[in-house]
Amino acid sequence: MTEPVRSPRSDRSPWYWLLLIPVVLPLVTPLFNRDSPRLWGFPAFYWLQFLFIFVGVATTSVVYQMTKRPTRASAPETREAVDE
Amino acid sequence: MSDHITEIVVFSLLFLLVSGMGFVAARWRAPKDMAHLDEWGLGGRSFGGWITWFLVGGDLYTAYTFVAVPALIFGAGAAGFFAVPYTVVIYPLFFLILIRLWSVSHRHGFVTPADFVRSRFDSPLLALLVAITGIVATMPYIALQLVGIEAVLKTMGVTGESALARHLPIIIAFAILAAYTYQSGLRAPALIAFVKDTLIYIVIIVAVLYLPYKLGGWGSIFDDANAKFQASKAPGDGITLNANNQIQYITLALGSALALFLYPHSITGVLASKNRNVIKRNMSALPAYSFLLGLIALLGYMAISAGVKPLPGAKAGSVDSNTVVPLLFDQQFPSWFAGVAFAAIGIGALVPAAIMSIAAANLFTRNIYKEYLKKDATPAQEANVSKITSLVVKVGAVACIIFLDPQFSIDLQLIGGIIILQTGPAVALGLFTRWLHRWALIAGWAAGMGMGMWMLYNIPNATTGRKHFGGSAFPLSDLGFDSPKTIYVGFVAVAVNLLVAVVVTLILRAAKTPDGIDHTSPDDYFADEGDPRLEKARTTPDADAVTSST
Known part of the structure; x- marks a missing residue:
């Protein structure tokens, strides 16, 4: 365990809190458990839950962009480390 | 049977095509040395974004899901739509939790969640419990994939008088599947998933554009469904x-999401990807399948609107509601297109069945064979044992379907989702904290299992008239609440599990019991x-290629 540790000791970021939205939103049934308003014939119960899929995609994409660090294959200093 | 000839021909041709691909897959992205569990069981841990998307998508959204979810919507309506929130909630959880499992497994060469538990908590017993729970939960899941294929075969009129004649197509299909999984390992389902998912997307997009047009629009589809439920x-x-x-x-949506990412086959799919960014990016891309699943679910309403009557079930007087989607395609589309749809479902059963059998085989090899039977097994011996175990697992699944009432597999699957949840405190919480004591986790597991079984045993099913194991909705009144509401069994069981784990941890910490x-x-x-x-021995040629080419 004396060798230098190259991985960060933590990947904490406030952006991760954003992921609470797609976990909680689809589970609050009073928000969407109704027939009207309809959209293209879909009751609100259905089109709102389809919409939540896009909320999930948007939030995970934002969190990914905001928390990503360069991969080791593309970061020059770590590339040398691998070659050692 | 004659009026289904076109369907059967299209189905068989597509089935043969993917079988060929399954065998060729052994040479796809081939390593120098296939005789290593990382290669056979995890595809060399080398899959990039696209392969992971198809593999995990093909893995999580199984043929049974595609058949059973619309069947549920057909029968009960909105309650069956839980599949959508379930598959929305799961990806942020993957993003936060499984990414850590990938990292720790990557560094230590873990192949199964039980490997991780063993190292983290220094407890072979806890690892054994996690492994056995995983195997027991996975077996009926594989058997259910066969139920998906059978629903299609039944619609095409491929049935027989004797049990053997009726099941012959399935036995042949699974024999082929077993042979190419044995040869190609995880590479086979990864390659076949491309075909399976392309077919499924085409079929569903065509269906959701064409059927509403034919049935008078989405509005009238929902109105027809509403009228049926009002009258029932x-x-x-x-x-x-x-x-x-x-x-x-x-609780069913949340509980199912938590269960899904604890299932060994989901973890196998995730561990096979090559880096953290591949997984994270996929968490934004995989919900495309959730959208697809939502549309598939609504096929249940289209079947109501189209007046589909499900085929009779195994017992006299019962109906097999799993046949509603195949029947909808059979009745509404030209037979060649129905054949493509049936092939999509049939092939859709093969991908998860292959991954599940690999995952179960890896658990046996790493956490039972290597732990208790042959401690000094070489990587080549591990790969060999896993290959043979995957055959045994598939024979077991086929035997379940042939010799037992299919309802038994459905019951076991229901139990499977609940028992796999009981590994959550050790596997998922274990990724964040070691505060829970290893013996407390064992006690919690036992309490959760007991609670889950007791609750399931006491749930009757009104429609089939069975007294036990009738579903996963437990009446709160049976827990002493004055309420007609129901709750998902798995959720209560895992809550009991956690409570026991916390209390026992406090006691053991006070008694200063060593925690390894x-x-x-x-x-x-x-x-x-x-x-x-990295502790794992890399055998992939591209591991060298990455370092030398850069």
Whole structure:
């Protein structure tokens, strides 16, 4: 365990809190458990839950962009480390 | 049978095509040395974004899901739509939790979740419990994939008088599947998933554009469904939820999501990807399948609107509601297109069945064979044992379907989802904290299992008239609450599990019981591709290629 540790000791970021939205939103049934308003014939119960899929995609994409660090294959200093 | 000839021909041709691909897959992205569990069982841990998307998508959204979810919507309405929130909630959880499992497994060469538990909590017994739970939960899941194929075969009129004649097509299909999984390992389902998912997307996009046009628009489809549920006497149905099944809907969606990422086959799919960014990017891309699943679910309403009558079930007087989607395609589309749809479902059963059998085989090899039978097994011996175990697992699944009532597999699957949840405190919480004591986790597991079994045993099914194992909706009144509401069994069982684990931990800590050595270090949970401290022996040629070409 004396060798230098190259991985960060933590990947904490406030952006991760954003992921609470797609976990909680689809589970609050009073928000969407109704027939009207309809959209293209879909009751609100259905089109709102389809919409939540896009909320999930948007939030995970934002969190990914905001928390990503360069991969080791593309970061020059770590590339040398691998070659050692 | 004659009027289904076109369907059968199209189905058989597509089936043969993917079988050929399954065998060729052994040479796809081939390593120098296939005789290593990392290669056979995890595809060399080398899959990039696209392969992972198809593989995990093909893995999580199984043929049974595609057949059973619309069947549920057909029968009960809105309550069956839980599949959508379930598959929305799961990806943020993957993003936060499984990414850590990937890192720690990458660095230590873990192949199964039980490998991780063993190192983290220094407890072979806890690892054994996690492994056995995983195998027991996975077996009926594989058997259910066969139920998916059978629903299609039944619709095409491929049935027989004797049990053997009826099951012959399935036996042949699974024999082929077993042969190419044995040869190609995880590479076979990864390659076949491309075909399977392309077919499914085409079929569903065509269906959701064409069928509403033919049936008078989405509005009238929902109105027809509403009229059916208004007329029925069953209390829980309708196109929206009622006051009594909302808690069930919420806890079932959340509980199923938690269960899904603890299933060994989901973990196998994730561990096969090559780095953290591949997984994270996929969490934004995989919901495309959730959208697809939502549309597939609505096929259940289209079947109501089209007046589909499900085929009779195994017992006289019962109906096999799993046949509603195949029948919808059979009745509404030209037979060649119905054949493509049936092939999509049939092939859709092969991908998850292959991954599940690999995952179960890996658990046996790593956590039973290597742990208890042959401690000094070489990587080549491990790969060999896993290959043979995957055959045994598939024979077991086929035997379940042939010799037992299919209802038994469905019951076991219901139990499977609940018991796999009981590994959550050790596997998922274990990724974040070691505070829970290893003996407390064992006690919690036992309590959760007991609670889950007791609750399931006491749930009757009103429609089939069975007294036990009738579903996963437990009446709160049976727990002493004065309420007609129901709750998902798995959710209560895992809550009991956690409570016991916490209480026993407090007692054991007070008694200063030794809690073993943590063989992982905090930075293991963030390790990424190219990490200099990998313990696993890389056998893939591209591992050298990455370092030398850059």
